[in-house]
Amino acid sequence: MTVDARTIAVYDAKAQDYADHFDSAGKPGAHLRRFMAALPTGGRVLDLGCGPANASRFMIEAGFDVMALDASAEMVRVAAELNGVDATLGTFDDLKEVAAFDGIWANFSLLHAPQVDLPRHLSAIARALRPGGVFHIGMKVGTGTARDGMDRRYTYVTAQGLADLLAVAGLNVTDTDTGHEVGLAGTDDPWVVMMAVNHA
Template sequence: MSADDKTIAVYNAKAQDYATHFNSGGTPGKHLSRFMDAVADGGRVLDLGCGPANASRFMMEAGFDVDALDASREMVRVAAEVNGVTARLGTFDDVTDVAVYDGVWANFSLLHAPKDRLPTYLSALATALKTNGIFHIGMKVGDGMARDGLDRRYSYVQRDELAGLLADAGLTVTATDEGHEVGLAGTDDPWVVMMARKDG
């Protein structure tokens, strides 16, 4: 089990705050819109580390069959209460399916995994994707591992490093964006977002 108890405790304590902080209102953001446009209509999508399930709600409203997964009991509760999404409790280690998803939305969730486990998780997620399935990942930019001011564990990557990890997992990067954002801990952190495809 690679879930971090301290990180999960933070999300249990701040689930409602998180839902409020990252609420994009009535429309999906740019990256989610791009992802939904790329995934097969009505496809099955894994929302990995769904949090309050804001993205899951948009995807469900767009007709996708969404499997929402999070390691925080409170996030699962808030997902149902705030967004009407029935999420299941689980960790990255629980993704063991083969070729069942048309898309995987891993938006700033895998950054909480131990860095040495990233290749394993990315390989498992690629295995869970169908051929031509779409993969989205958001990570914070940097080196090594550290804890933030809220005591959450983070694994940081550089842009080229992330592209290499995706390639090693059998995923072809189709789009890359970089930027920065103030998160729940109040720091303005650089990030990288990539969309990729599982080729046959």
């Protein structure tokens, strides 16, 4: 079981603050635009760890068939109230589909999974993607596991370490981006974003 109760408690308490902090001012960001451009018209997409479902809303508006999933009940509520997205309450362990999605969007969600569980979650993602399906992942850069000032648990990766994990899962990296951003906790943290294709 990958859910950390303390992390979920933070998101339940701060769901609206999170939605406000990452409000994308009415348009999808560059990473989401790149992801959508790689999908087939009207493709089926999973927003894995959707949070307030800002990305889901943009993808739905763009004509994609979107399933949104999050482990925070309050995030699921805010997704419906703020973005009109009917998200499902669930965890990474609930991903059981096989060859069901043209794309999976995991934007800074899998960083809350224990390090030991990342390989099996990525394998489940590869299984859930159709051949040629596209995967987007955002993670914070670093090593080990630690809690931030808000008590959220993070698993950190290096760019090479993440690329290696994706390769083992059967996902070929096609794009890599790095940068840094001030998050909800107020710290300016480095990140890595990768897009990969299922070569099954």
